[in-house]
Amino acid sequence: MLLKNPEFKKIWEETRLEREIAYALIRARIEKRLTQAQLAKKLKTKQSVISRVESGQTTPSLSFLKRLASVLDTSLSVQFK
Secondary structure (H helix, E strand, O other): OHHHOHHHHHHHHHOHHHHHHHHHHHHHHHHOOOOHHHHHHHHOOOHHHHHHHHOOOOOOOHHHHHHHHHHOOOOOOOOOO
């Protein structure tokens, strides 16, 4: 398995937060039955921005996450473990 490779494992662990954000966004968007384009319109941004966040290519700002939570009619929670 790739996680046995130390270099891969390091990168995998470093990108955990991006994957968690992406998963949460995709799940919330699908539950609200919105396409990326529809969500982007509600956020007054481009569909490509939603795509980059969902693919983990970018880490959204806190202000973006707050707007996202508002548009999706949900709450935003941050935890330190």
